[in-house]
Amino acid sequence: MGFVAFIGAGPGAADLITVRGARLLAQAEVVLHDALTDPALRELAPQARWIDVGKRGFCDSVAQTSINALLVRHGRADRRVVRLKGGDPSVFGRLEEELEALLAAGIDCEVVPGVTAAIAAAAATRRPLTRRGSGRSVSLSTAMTAVAGPRPAAGAPATHAAGPLRATRTADTEVIYMAGKQLAALGRQLAQAGWPADTPVSVVSRAGWPDQIHSDHRVETLAGAALLHAGRPTVVTVGAGARPVQAAAGHDDAAAIAAVPTPSGAARTPPAPRARNP
Amino acid sequence: MGFVAFIGAGPGAADLITVRGARLLAQAEVVLHDALTDPALRELAPQARWIDVGKRGFCDSVAQTSINALLVRHGRADRRVVRLKGGDPSVFGRLEEELEALLAAGIDCEVVPGVTAAIAAAAATRRPLTRRGSGRSVSLSTAMTAVAGPRPAAGAPATHAAGPLRATRTADTEVIYMAGKQLAALGRQLAQAGWPADTPVSVVSRAGWPDQIHSDHRVETLAGAALLHAGRPTVVTVGAGARPVQAAAGHDDAAAIAAVPTPSGAARTPPAPRARNP
Structure with missing residues (x-):
């Protein structure tokens, strides 16, 4: 069956x-x-x-x-x-x-x-949701929620109403789904939840699509994202996971790279030298 | 290049x-x-x-x-x-x-x-991380974290040390990665973070593999999972998302199903009172 x-x-x-x-x-x-x-x-x-x-x-x-x-x-x-x-x-x-x-x-x-959208947005913008040292936890929540409480009985008249927008500061990285229509209110809520005004906020709509839009904001300027993402499925990332990744200092040291330490002493064949394109 | x-x-x-x-x-x-x-x-x-x-x-x-x-x-x-x-x-x-x-x-x-593992465990156990009304937010964190602080400079001697286990109660559903070795300590931490002793905890190791193991616990009995999942990649889900889904009452009414209500709102049979989960 x-x-x-x-x-x-x-x-x-x-x-x-x-x-x-x-x-x-x-x-x-x-x-x-x-x-x-x-x-x-x-x-x-x-x-x-x-x-x-x-x-x-x-x-x-x-x-x-x-x-x-x-x-x-x-x-x-x-x-x-x-x-x-x-x-x-x-x-x-x-x-x-x-x-x-x-x-x-x-x-x-x-x-x-x-x-899920949070992860797709992170990938599309190359901004990991967790960061060593500064991003140890991730929260997923939604800006569009029905009023909390018992579910309406089946057959009862539909009592669909948007619940109050809830923004928290409980994790190093907060990702808010379905926030497209409430970006201005979300910015205010995030500030009230204790996020500093200059906290980075990354907004991505239609993550991973050819017409993806990504924009960078701060908690205090999040309202500015509203028009840009209007009417599109939107994911908002706040905090550690919203920061652009910066080039490492020291990692482009040619000698260090050539020397690649071998972790367990296990023998690895060095790659065959190959002509590099200019 | x-x-x-x-x-x-x-x-x-x-x-x-x-x-x-x-x-x-x-x-x-x-x-x-x-x-x-x-x-x-x-x-x-x-x-x-x-x-x-x-x-x-x-x-x-x-x-x-x-x-x-x-x-x-x-x-x-x-x-x-x-x-x-x-x-x-x-x-x-x-x-x-x-x-x-x-x-x-x-x-x-x-x-x-x-x-990601949290989502794979939810799928494998058919337990959604979010639940209408009771599960509006999800937290992802890890039990195995390096001590917070500045990262060691590239090339500096390794200063790897396990940080303190941190368990929180900041979301309706908390998912803790890499907890396999610390399940007993995690249970104590969850209780200290305010989770009631009888909160359901779902533990899944090797989610989605043929040798997946899934076990059900409560916050107060989580230590009992330690031996079962020892040495295996383990994800721990706590709270709303850990509850087994129960059969809906009233939804198996053949007449109601045959009549598939139209979106504008046809009459439906009211369900019997929903059973509470243990």
Whole structure:
């Protein structure tokens, strides 16, 4: 009886899906997909029926119930179902509700992890989220949260309301998802949470896409990013992980590099000399 | 002049690398790789020279200097170099030092993100790190940290010392990397940080591998995980993200599923009260 593979599609560009995810897509009969995934992903599963269950433009809680029901219906029909989610399913992906529905229906499933947006933004800007000495912890949170509290009962009228924007200073690097619409408010909140006004803030929208935009700010000037990233999926990185990496002093010493210390004494063949291009 | 691709190999199993990472590996001439990556990854680049620069068994800081120098040497030799790192390069991957060395040497590079261990463990156990209502933030930190302070100068004698174990309660879900050797101490630290004694803790070693081990604990009984996961790469998840997902009540109503509600809001069966997790 049916099987659902939850697959993290990665942050956008189709080739940031995992090899496992791509393989399972190629075997899918039905693909329920979010709005944000790269259309090129379709080429990985031309045989499948693709159903857009992206939540844009209508109420989240109603949409979630529909998605759950679609998963169960297709799973029960004994189809190989893929639920393709942007980024990673376990990070701000509403995975719990969908797993709950499948468990209740007795449908087996697998979760294939993906590259989450925080990590994609770090890679695209070459700014590691952790830094030796100064960046020992990373926090992932979201600026767009429903009001905390008990989940509305299924069937109850949708009570979707944006919760208060919450910005904290609990880690050396804070990454805030879905902040695109609230950059000015976020800057104020970060200052109130104790981040110094000159703390670096790196803002990336559509990380890893050809039309990626990256801009550098400080906590006190974050509002200036609002227009630039308007209407685009945006990740905001604050603190240690937002700093540009600087060239090391001393590392371009030719003698030191030629001497490369051998860690364990294990013999390594020195690479064959090869003509270097000018 | 040379080019280095930093590639996140994912948490272990070779097919959790990204499609982009796999493609770049296939073009590599030299691969500098960590100790933890799946040997099956070699099949993606049989043409390349594979150099193990894993840090096991010798001093980290000396090893890091060697790795930096090797990257620069091979980059300068105009080779297509891949630096293959376990998990994601930007999360506890010591990426900054290597980028600094390449920048100093004027060698261009790219960072290809990967699946980090926290996310792989969540997927393997089907326990999302974020949960609607109860899991709005995730913290990534490590139990194994060098003493904070200025980095030793390049070439200086290694002054590697394990820093104090630090456990916090700053997010709804805390994930602690590299905790395998300190599980008993970690349990005490988590209690001191304010986590209730009965907070669920999920421990996963070798996430996503055939020999993965997963065990459930509470903060007060975490010490009991030590023997089970001894000597294995281990990720510890605490709080909201550690709870097993429970079957939803009401979602297996056949009529409701057949009727798949439309986004505008069809009637749904209210669920029975949700069971609390132990």
